[in-house]
Structures are given as structure tokens and as C-alpha cells.
């Protein structure tokens with residue numbers, strides 16, 4: 386069989402599976418009500434996510450591009466793209482796994498030991514163990530290499546003290562990848578180590594952060610004398626920046642290109658909304674829709690460009706930053722248009738009407754996309770330096786031992 390025929394057979398397998406399973410489990414757009422984020426105490430949503438991930442795993446549809454020896458399917462990006470295309474018509478409840486499967490798993494596969502891959506990858510793919518990313522701190526977000534959470538070796542363990550913030554989903558996670566400072570005498574990028582941390586360890590405290598839309602999507606996470614076994618060092622002692630770069634590149638590619646635009650309104654949805662509201666006779670509305678359609682098309686084309694490169698075996702690079710920036714811009718514009726076209730329904734709705742709060746929620750949620758996974762300003766700097774080849778921003782603190790930087794204590 387040729388590669389194309391294989392791919393067609395794979396598409397048929399995915400489609401057949403979805404046609405049977407999605408309606409049976411309520412994973413269709415009509416039945417989901419459009420709510421995707423999972424708040425604290427929302428056990429039903431956690432169970433729905435876990436059930437979906439396990440079903441995919443058992444159907445041989447989880448970890449498509451991950452090695453078979455660790456529980457993946459050993460397929461290529463071509464199958465991944467087909468899978469993404471086929472699932473777009475449904476609403477699979479998988480939001481809980483975006484960080485684990487999009488960032489933590491690829492990092493373990495890139496820099497982890499065989500023992501770590503053996504231990505953690507399959508339970509992650511089955512959805513039995515959920516993962517989060519513990520990088521940002523109150524004083525270190527864009528400049529994550531300036532973090533001060535400290536890990537000190539003590540016998541066979543490392544003892545961790547410090548605080549993380551904006552940790553998405555930590556409240557329903559078993560594990561996280563944690564970036565901590567191990568060598569303050571080295572310069573800021575060179576003295577960091579990545580660890581696999583069990584969030585059920587003594588000394589870990591997870592505090593919710595309340596958001597403008599009423600949700601509790603992310604958390605502050607405190608570490609007080611938390612012991613992490615040496616075997617959980619990921620990518621070598623003081624190799625944390627290299628490991629974190631792999632995570633962040635995957636994050637931007639996953640946020641910008643590979644993930645479908647399923648958390649915002651598509652232009653097609655907005656055209657339908659405008660039609661229902663009788664707005665298609667308004668030239669301004671039509672102009673806005675045409676503008677959105679073009680922008681959405683650019684997001685799609687950039688995504689295709691990156692996935693084509695991935696299919697050819699290229700490692701995700703700074704072009705992921707371009708895709709993320711353009712996607713964020715489209716998301717904010719489409720959210721604003723959705724709320725505007727919806728009229729009163731954009732600000733008031735009946736509690737018992739599934740999905741009726743979608744326009745308001747999307748409008749409140751999308752600005753966070755300009756911050757999560759690298760702010761717009763930081764991405765523009767990356768694009769300037771690494772895509773356009775412009776002169777680098779001055780980095781006076783790059784080679785100074787971290788301990789000597791003013792205002793930094795680790």
C-alpha cells in the first residue's frame with residue numbers, strides 16, 4: 386500500500402471511531418455547551434476528560450507520533466494532522482491534557498532518561514496522570530531564567546523552596562515539570578535544573594487564583610522543603626535551560642499552529658451569528674467579517690507551514706512565535722466581534738441555557754492568550770531577533786553569576 390493509501394485508511398479509521406464514540410459519549414459540539422476550562426471541584430469535567438483520553442488510548446489514537454516502546458503509536462505528523470482535521474468537527478473534552486501532552490511529554494521524550502520515559506509516558510497517554518508546567522514565578526515570567534525557586538542537594542534528594550504562579554491546572558494534576566535554581570554561582574541561564582515533581586509530596590501547597598470570568602483555571606504553588614529524588618532530575622543538573630527551551634518551543638508551536646482554533650469563534654460561526662441577527666445588510670459588519678476571514682486564513686496557512694516543516698522532520702523553531710502571535714490577534718478580534726454581533730445575548734443569558742454565556746466568556750478569556758506562552762511583546766522580540774535577524778536586545782546580565790545580580794536572591 387502506498388503512503389497516501391495508508392493515510393486514507395487511517396483517516397477512515399479515525400472517522401469511523403469518532404462517528405460511533407463521539408455522539409455516544411456526548412463529545413459533539415451540540416452536547417458540550419462550549420465550556421472547556423475546568424474549575425476546582427469540577428469532578429464531573431475531570432472524569433469526562435479522563436474517560437476521553439483513555440478511550441483514545443485504547444483505540445490506538447493517543448500519542449500518535451510518540452515512540453511505540455513507551456506507549457505511543459510510532460506514526461508521523463501526517464497522521465497527527467489527519468487526526469486533528471477529523472476531530473475538529475467534534476468537541477472532545479481533552480483540555481486537561483494540553484500541557485501534559487503538548488509540553489511535558491515532548492520534554493521528557495526529548496531530554497528524559499529511558500527509565501523516566503518508561504515510568505511516565507504511558508500513564509500520561511492513558512490520562513491516568515495529569516501534568517502541569519511550573520516555570521513562572523511572581524518575579525520571573527517573561528524573564529523566566531531569573532527565577533529564584535531554589536533546589537539544594539541533600540543526600541539522594543533535592544530540597545526545594547520557593548513559589549510558582551499562574552500554574553494552569555495544578556489543582557487536578559499529579560505531576561509537574563518544575564524549573565528551579567541549583568547553581569546560583571553560575572549565570573542565570575546556566576544554573577537551572579528541571580525536575581519531575583509529584584504534586585502530592587509533603588510541603589506542596591496549591592492555592593487557586595480567581596479569574597474575571599469566575600473560573601479558577603490557574604494557581605499559586607508553594608514549595609516548603611519539598612523533597613524530590615535525584616532520579617527525577619530531567620535533562621541533567623544545570624541543564625534546565627536547554628530542557629525549558631524544548632518545552633517553550635513546543636508550547637508556542639502547540640498554541641500557535643497544531644492546536645485547532647477551538648476556543649474562539651470561527652469566522653463561519655460569526656457569519657452564521659450575523660445572519661441570525663439580521664446584520665448581513667450592514668456594510669461595516671460585512672467588512673469586519675471579510676477581514677476576519679482573511680486573518681483566520683493566515684492563521685491556517687501559518688499552521689500548515691509549520692506542520693509541513695514538522696512532517697519533514699524539522700524541530701519546532703521561532704516560527705512558532707509568529708503563528709502564536711497571529712493566532713492571538715485573530716482570537717481577540719473574533720471574540721470582540723462575537724460579543725458585538727450577539728447584542729444583548731453577549732452580556733445577559735439564562736443560566737439554564739447551555740452555552741449561552743459563550744460570547745461573554747470568550748471575550749473575557751481571549752486577552753489572556755496575549756500573555757500565556759510568551760507575551761505579544763516578547764514574541765515580537767524573538768521574531769525580530771531570530772526570524773528577521775535584527776540586532777539582539779542588550780542582555781547585560783547574561784554572563785554575570787546569578788548571585789551577583791542586584792535584587793536577585795536564590
Ligand SMILES: Cc1cc2nc3c(=O)[nH]c(=O)nc-3n(C[C@H](O)[C@H](O)[C@H](O)COP(=O)(O)OP(=O)(O)OC[C@H]3O[C@@H](n4cnc5c(N)ncnc54)[C@H](O)[C@@H]3O)c2cc1C
Pocket residue numbers: 484517518519520521522523524525526527528550551552553554603753754756757758759760761762763766
Ligand atoms: C492563561 C495563562 C496560563 C498560564 N499558564 C502557565 C503555566 O501553566 N505555567 C507557567 O509556568 N506559567 C503560566 N503562565 C504564565 C505566563 O507564562 C506568564 O504570565 C508570561 O510569561 C508573562 O510573565 P509575567 O506575567 O510575569 O509578565 P511580565 O514578564 O512581568 O511582563 C509584564 C509586561 O512587560 C512586558 N515585557 C516583559 N519583558 C519585556 C521585554 N523584554 N521587552 C518588551 N516587553 C516586555 C510584557 O510583554 C508584559 O506586557 C500562564 C499565563 C496565563 C495568562
